[in-house]
Amino acid sequence: MAEIVEEINATYEALADVEKEFEDAEKEIIRQQYALTQPIYEKRQKLVEKIPNFWPLVMEQAPPDVDQYIHPSDSAVLLSSLSSISVSRFEIENGGNGDPRSIAIKMEFTENDDFEDKVLEKKFWYRYSKNGSSGLVSEPVPIKWKEGKDLTHGLLDLAVKVWEQDKKQAQAGGESKDKKKTKPEDWTEDQKALREKIDAYGLGGLSFFCWFGYRGEDISAEESAIAVEEEKKRHAEKVEGKSSEPKEEEEDEDDEDDEDADQDDPLALEIFPDGDELAIAFSDDVWPSAIKYFTQAQEVEAMSDLDFEEEDEMMNEGENEDDDEDDEAPPLKRVKA
Secondary structure (H helix, E strand, O other), rough: HHHHHOOOOOOOOHHHHHHHHHHHHHHHHHHHHHHHHHHHHHHHHHHHHOOOOOHHHHHHOOOOHHHOEEEOHHHOOOHEEEEEEEEEEEOHHHHHOOOOOOEEEEEEEEEOOOOOOOOOOOOOOOOOOOOOOOEEEEOOOOEEEEEOOOOOOOOOHHHHHHHHHHHHHHHHHOOOHHHHHOOOOOOHHHOOOOOHHHHHOOOOOOOOOHHHHHHOOOOOOHHHHHHHHHHHHHHHHHHHHOOOOHHHHHHHHHHHHHHHHHOOOOOOOOOOOHHHHHHHHHHHHHHHHHHHHHHHHHHHHHHHHHHHHHHHHHHHHHHHHHHHHHHHHOOOOOOOO
């Protein structure tokens, strides 16, 4: 029985290694694809700049993964003042050796009634935590709202403020502080206020612009680098046939982390929980398929114009028929004998 269990465990470990190989292959594909397509995207960007309302029309036909987060008030801003969208993989630009899954999404705006910013850029870093999780993390991006025009009703400003406080505390303590492991009883007044607003307005349910407040897991670049190196070391030891079983002390630490995770809500102070998914929707769908969505918008507009013309013609025909009936002479009355 023990041999069977050992064999199954070895199979699981082998499958984990295969998954890692898939991940490495995926990263290399992204890296090569980016190098090949970037010049083409730059050429496209120059051409679409000459087309009025190109990006607003793209957003009007955005896929459900994006459209579900755009509220009527957001749509009014995007349709009236959005001038450009661009996506870059900033960690591998100019020969960089970073993770190709890290992305930056830049949105440019003309003068509008809601905020002063002409450019809003949100960066997402792909990082690994010491507990084995991985994914996109970000930092809140402030927006300079005009008086009385904050579409997030203060949520974004508070998220930025809490993040800045967390960053100062982490710098003072010399280590990264994960906000998701902070218990409610230890929250600051600003954290409590943020949570109250989240409860009042819902998670990401207030405005698309709450997306700029997304954080994800608080994984520092240093923690991610250490986690990657440790994973490489474990893999090398496995290849060499060395034992890589965790020490009892490490297992105890993992148990404590699991207990903390069970006690705390990982989304407690997150104003846009699906922020990473929305970023991927932009980078993997909206950005590469922009021409498709623009064409669909034109087709919808053409169909609307055609329907309007047909309705107009039908109304005119109806009016003409009424005029013809009015012009006809009334029937002669029968003369009584």
